Amino acid sequence: MDSIEEIDLINLIEKMFDEPAPGLALGIGDDCAAIRPATGFETLITTDTLVEGTHFKRDLTTPDSLGRKSVCVSLSDISAMGGRPKFLLLSINISKDINKTWIVKYLHGFKAMAKRYDCRLIGGNITRSRNLSFTVTALGEVSKGFRIDRSGAMPGDLVFVTGSPGDSALGLDLLNRRGANYTSGERKLIARHQKPEARVEWGQILSSGRIASSMIDISDGLALDLKRVLKASCVGAVVELSRFPLSTEAGKIVKANGAKAWRRILSGGEDYELLFTAPPAKLKALDRFQKSGKIKAVRIGEIVKGKGHLTIIKPEGGELKIKKEGWLYNQQ
Amino acid sequence: MDSIEEIDLINLIEKMFDEPAPGLALGIGDDCAAIRPATGFETLITTDTLVEGTHFKRDLTTPDSLGRKSVCVSLSDISAMGGRPKFLLLSINISKDINKTWIVKYLHGFKAMAKRYDCRLIGGNITRSRNLSFTVTALGEVSKGFRIDRSGAMPGDLVFVTGSPGDSALGLDLLNRRGANYTSGERKLIARHQKPEARVEWGQILSSGRIASSMIDISDGLALDLKRVLKASCVGAVVELSRFPLSTEAGKIVKANGAKAWRRILSGGEDYELLFTAPPAKLKALDRFQKSGKIKAVRIGEIVKGKGHLTIIKPEGGELKIKKEGWLYNQQ
Numbered sequence: 001m002d003s004i005e006e007i008d009l010i011n012l013i014e015k016m017f018d019e020p021a022p023g024l025a026l027g028i029g030d031d032c033a034a035i036r037p038a039t040g041f042e043t044l045i046t047t048d049t050l051v052e053g054t055h056f057k058r059d060l061t062t063p064d065s066l067g068r069k070s071v072c073v074s075l076s077d078i079s080a081m082g083g084r085p086k087f088l089l090l091s092i093n094i095s096k097d098i099n100k101t102w103i104v105k106y107l108h109g110f111k112a113m114a115k116r117y118d119c120r121l122i123g124g125n126i127t128r129s130r131n132l133s134f135t136v137t138a139l140g141e142v143s144k145g146f147r148i149d150r151s152g153a154m155p156g157d158l159v160f161v162t163g164s165p166g167d168s169a170l171g172l173d174l175l176n177r178r179g180a181n182y183t184s185g186e187r188k189l190i191a192r193h194q195k196p197e198a199r200v201e202w203g204q205i206l207s208s209g210r211i212a213s214s215m216i217d218i219s220d221g222l223a224l225d226l227k228r229v230l231k232a233s234c235v236g237a238v239v240e241l242s243r244f245p246l247s248t249e250a251g252k253i254v255k256a257n258g259a260k261a262w263r264r265i266l267s268g269g270e271d272y273e274l275l276f277t278a279p280p281a282k283l284k285a286l287d288r289f290q291k292s293g294k295i296k297a298v299r300i301g302e303i304v305k306g307k308g309h310l311t312i313i314k315p316e317g318g319e320l321k322i323k324k325e326g327w328l329y330n331q332q
Numbered sequence: 333m334d335s336i337e338e339i340d341l342i343n344l345i346e347k348m349f350d351e352p353a354p355g356l357a358l359g360i361g362d363d364c365a366a367i368r369p370a371t372g373f374e375t376l377i378t379t380d381t382l383v384e385g386t387h388f389k390r391d392l393t394t395p396d397s398l399g400r401k402s403v404c405v406s407l408s409d410i411s412a413m414g415g416r417p418k419f420l421l422l423s424i425n426i427s428k429d430i431n432k433t434w435i436v437k438y439l440h441g442f443k444a445m446a447k448r449y450d451c452r453l454i455g456g457n458i459t460r461s462r463n464l465s466f467t468v469t470a471l472g473e474v475s476k477g478f479r480i481d482r483s484g485a486m487p488g489d490l491v492f493v494t495g496s497p498g499d500s501a502l503g504l505d506l507l508n509r510r511g512a513n514y515t516s517g518e519r520k521l522i523a524r525h526q527k528p529e530a531r532v533e534w535g536q537i538l539s540s541g542r543i544a545s546s547m548i549d550i551s552d553g554l555a556l557d558l559k560r561v562l563k564a565s566c567v568g569a570v571v572e573l574s575r576f577p578l579s580t581e582a583g584k585i586v587k588a589n590g591a592k593a594w595r596r597i598l599s600g601g602e603d604y605e606l607l608f609t610a611p612p613a614k615l616k617a618l619d620r621f622q623k624s625g626k627i628k629a630v631r632i633g634e635i636v637k638g639k640g641h642l643t644i645i646k647p648e649g650g651e652l653k654i655k656k657e658g659w660l661y662n663q664q
Contacts, residue, residue, distance in 0.1 A: 025374050029564070030550060031412040032376040032472070042357050044364040045454070047421050047469060051461045055466050080363040089379050091467050093425075122377070129383045131463035135423050137379060140364070150362050196609040216363060231362070 004125045006094075009103065013090075016111060017121040024120060033122035035087060035139070042147060044140040046077035052095070052132040054295070060175045063102050065194045067109025070134045073219070075117055075198035076272040078140035080217035082148040082207020085200060087122045088114055089137040093129035106134075117200050144328060146207045153214040153233035156278040159301040160286075162199055164247040165222050165275075167192035169268020170261075185249040192247075196272040202295045203274060211286050212276040221267040223322050225275055227310055233277075236306025242315040245298040259314070262324050266312065277303055338426075338458045341435065345422075348443060349453040355418060356452060367419060367471070374479060376472040378409035384427070384464040390506045395434050397526045399441025402466045405551070407449055407530035408604040410472035411547035414480040417532060419454045420446055421469040425461035438466075450534050478539045480608070485546040485565035489634040491610040491616075494531055496579040497554050497607075499524035501600020502593075517581035524567035524579075528604040533605060534627045541619050544608040553599040555654050557607055559642050562564020565609075568638025574647040577630040591646070595654050598644065609635055 021027075026034040037043050042196060050056055050070055061069075073087065078085045090110065094103070114121060119138070139235050171193030174186050182190065198331060199217070206212040214233055216225050230237055241262060254261045274297075289295045312320040345362050353359075358366040369375050382388055393401075395542055403420065410417045422442065425507045426435070446453060451470070503525030506518050514522065531549070538544040546565055548557045562569055573594060578586060606629075611619060621627045644652040 002460045016495065021515060026479070026481065031409040032378040032415065034374045034376050034413070034474070034479055036374050036476075039371065042366045042368050044366050044418075045421065045469075045471070046364040047423055047455060047457050047467075049423050049425060049457050049459050051425060051459055053462060054460050083364065083367070087377075089377065089469065091379055091381050093381060093383060093465060123379060125379050125467070126384055127381050128386050129463045130385060131425070131461045133425055133461060133465070135379075135381070135457070137377075137421065137469050139377070142366070144368075147358070147366055149358065175530040209509050216626070295575070 006248055009126055010150060012104070013107065013124070016107060019120065021120040024122060027120070029121045033087070035122070038141065040144055041141040041246065044078050044081050044083040044142055045137065046074055047135060047137040048077070049133055049135040056304055061194050063105035064109035067106040068113040068195060070136045071110055071113035071119070072195070072196050072198045072272055074136040074138035075119070075200055076217040076219065078138050078217050079198055079200045079203030080274060082146055082203050082215065083140035083142040084204060085117050085119045085138055085140040085150045087139040090121060090124040091135040092126050093131065093133045094126065095129060095132040096235050098103055098132060117198065142207065148207055148212050148215040150175045150214055150216050150229045150232035153229055153235050153277040153303045153304050154279065155303050157213050157279050157303040158283070158299050159226070159239060159275070159277055159303060160297045160299050161218070161222065161245065161273055161275050162202055162295065162297045163271070163273040164245050164250060165203050165218050165271040165273045166250050166265025166268060167247050168196060168270040169264055170250055170253055172268070173264070185252070188247070189312055193270065195228070196270065198272055199274045205242055205289055205295050206274070209285055209289065211278050211282045213278055215274060215276040217275045218271040218275050220269045222271070222275060223266040223310065223312070227260035227308060229275065229277070230310060231308040234307055236304045236309040236311070238304055238311045238313065240313045243298065257322060262314070262320055267322055267324055341458055344436070345439065345456070348439060348560040351452065353452040356454060359452070359454045362597050367454070372476055373473040374476055376410050376413050376415040376474055377469065378406055379460055379467060379469040380405045380409070381465055381467040385561050393526050395437035399438040400445040401526070401528060402468045403442055403445035403451070404528050404604055405469040406470035407451070407532055408549040408551065409537030410470050411530055411532045412547050412606060413474055413644035414478055414535050414544070414547065415472035415474040416536060417449050417451045417470055417472040419471040422453060422456040423467040424456070424458050425463065426458065427461060427464040430464060438515065448522045451531065460556050471604055474539065480539055480547040482546055482548050482561045482564035483638045484633045485561055485567050485609040486611065487567055487635050487637050489545050489611050490615070490631050491558070491569055491571060491607070491632050491634040491635060492629045493550070493554065493577065493605055493607050494627065494629045495603070495605040496577050496582060497550050497603040497605045498600060499579050499596025500528060500602040501596055502582055502585055504600070505596070517584070520579070521581050524604065526603065530604055531606045537621055537627050538606070538608055541617055541621065543610050543612055543614045547606060547608040550603040550605045550607050552601045554603070554607060555642065555644070559640060561607065561609070563640040564641060566639055568636045568641040568643070569620055570636055570643045570645065571633035572645045573633045573652065575630065594646070594652055599654055599656055615620060
């Protein structure tokens, strides 16, 4: 950094984030933070890293968006267990070419997203590195007995996704083209990549309503993430692309590019939508939530017997084969 | 990495670390880990990053030592609150020039140290980066009412340190000289730098015995870390170097280099010893623990009134001034 000492940055972060919170015994500024987990709950923990060059390019995003996304990526994992996010830790490896203005904008984005999901930053680390990166650890809570693991899918269960997965990867492709004049539809895809949402409320509905039998967030591509569920549950799945909830813009790209576009949609990462399974007996309950606008989920297939095998049926019939199922091998 | 895919590495880590543990509801392999904190305890959380070039040089350490040190750095923060470490998360940013053999050796060192302190790895993240780094998040527990913060020091309290702080910095200086023929004394200093200990048992004694009024671990240099305590507690301190617990080898270096060596000892980081304050009424109890060999701590000074002011008295009398009090501005 050219105009900021790490110590200044720590002081700034302390000022920005030092607020009391329920369950927080000691926040930023000591050797550890201390929390008091509520009785009857489990504590959920997850950590994710965004590295410049690997996960983001500075000329294709803004520091504010990146701050928001850092939070979203980790909260998405809490959502995927049916949990409620509570606390965050942020570790920044700062490269020399980052100035104070940039990092302050990042922190404002981070804070806005944390606030939105009622999360508090309680600690972290600042250090120098040749490569800019952000590691966010999130802590959440879930009532005992309501946690949704990857391993609960059973043959006969139905497979659902929230939102319109694939938009993020298509948006990234558009960004990488570095075009100047995007259509409004294209800008929507780009926004889905740059400013994802964490499906925190939806995850909690699927948990507290005891709807989902298994769940994962789509961070590394739907095909790869679904395979993780299948492997953990020792089952297989058939997904019908005719049921797939394409966004309008993604629909156009599929129409123009066919199987190639489908592969990108199914293997592109960073959707942060929820992929879950539910037994048919839960369909009515899920429908009620859908109709009252509390969740947006679409049934795309069914769980069958089979140790991790995924079959994808094209809209026109016949199987779609995918060689590279995911673009990243991040986990937890 | 030339011969290892991230996915292989994750599988390897799952195999190496997938063991049940008390309080662990769900370990490695899902979106989050889940723990069940015991009633009557607070959960402590801390995170630290070691970056190649900033915190270590690969030619001056071994992957095994670095794995051990990664664990030690974070556990030291749990110790400094009087806590018992329980769980670890490990995020690795892997650069291209790291091969599988190296990383496996690192993991073995990590596991050995985790095992020694009865900690379980429950999650993490693997990603590529231009700069190798390791971020370790540690979770621990402390009985409610027994946590030791930085802010509890009172005028009249005595100041103590464990072990022989400064050895690590002197060892690093020797390493940086890249000499081939170190004396056995020099090798001891080098070992203190490369293979630090986390004072986990000692921290717990100071907590459960209600001895320490404030505590911090010496990670960024005694002078800087003591100042953090003084600032948090709104007090001052006088430290007498005549009382300072120099190791034999550090004593020789001080004899040869005087004030320059003292400055290095007081401002060099990575000791991971404990710096704590205790009221005079606790001296007897502390003595009992000392005599039974359960802790090794030496009184080096006294807390006085004053908002963060530290006075250091040279062995021969007169004040030692230190310009740069610490070499790093990492925190929590």
